[in-house]
Amino acid sequence: MSQLQLKDLYDGFRNPEVIEGFAKLINEEAKKLPKPVNIMEVCGGHTHSIMKFGLPQLLPKNINFIHGPGCPVCIMPKERIDHAYILAELDDTILVTLGDMIKVPGSHGSLQDARAKGADVRFVYSPLDTLKIAQENPDKKIIFFAIGFETTTPMTTSLIDIVIKKEIKNIFFHINHVTVPEVMVELIDSRDEHVDSYNNRIDAFLGPSHVSVITGSKIYEKFPKKYNRPVVVAGFEPVDVMEAILMIVRQFNEGRCELEVEYKRLVSYDGNKKAQALIEKYFEKASLFKWRGLGNIPDSGYRLKDEYAYLDAEHIYADILPKEEIEDHKLCICGDILRGMAKPNECTIFGTACKPQTPLGSCMVSSEGACAAYYKYGNLL
């Protein structure tokens, strides 16, 4: 009989007393900080935890969060959603995607709107659900609109693997997988067009939880080494986040700049090698992927290798899928917000033209985005 109970894995890392305990330790430690520290939580999963458990209120004034690009859903540019919309509208297709995509607006509307207008769009829990849909609809072409960071990429490649091995003829893929380290580099090391500088206020990163389960912590090596930013990979539970913050503050106080892992129960240095091998087998890096709010980021997306072009909906439907770029809203300052250079309420259309019901920029799309969080929690932040 194992000593650990499933319950411990939930409750133990949410224990309010432990959160309080870490708050005390952080407050003590932060008194010694030479200057304020701005920590970017890269992934919206952390943003979610930070908001839900009210962590900013427990922390001293000299520790600030900069809410990161959030998530693969929020950053999906209109162009790609338009692709999904167009594919869904075809008579002989069924578009399948994960439930997260329901509300994200493209230029014709969201996939929910497409469905309301009669297009066959199915929102599934798992890519594997696509197999059943394909079986039940042999005369339709099933297009899996694949989204997600490294966390979700291997699940898509598993489906590809099954489709090939079982010689399933009616499943195709539209690939929109994006990668985390490239956007981190973009935020700290590239020119910001709005302020025309390399400015950002990010001092340290809270590394994503489940991205790192797949990739291993090794993908963050360069941030302390080359970019002089400590990274602590943290779990999503509030205790994990608090422990990781303490680790970051200690690094600054002790003059260290390192890659550390708080989430050791799931993250190793090398990650899940079988998952990585599957990704490598089917995907290669796309030279550019456009992120809503941040623009084109080199090497930040995946595409199917040419030898699998026969499965690639972008290739098969190339004639009907538009390639023109659609500009982000002129007044949207998401880029500055993500670099920590501006707060959402400094955006002139925040809360007026741009609100959660009518998001104009990526930070307002999901509840995990910085602007949406500000809208909801107001001056609690």
Add this chain to the structure above:
Amino acid sequence: MCLSIPSKVVKIDKERNVAVVDTMGITREAGLELMEEDDVQIGDYVLLHIGFIMNKIDEEDALESLRVYNEILEKLDEEERRSLVEEDDNCPNRGA
């Protein structure tokens, strides 16, 4: 979307390469495609993500974390008691 939940493996179906897991009392199936063969056993704690097991949870490490948290609480508790005692020692009302 990526807030995967810890689960416990209760059954393994080798033929179909799936595990049956218990997630907060709810039973469901998860694909084993991303795990090495025989790596996942009944009783293991795993992380589930959109229908697949993505990794095992290192039980010893989880236990170690929980133990450390307890220690922190005990230590803080002791400090609190000590400062209460000290406060009492230095009570301004005593006119010392």
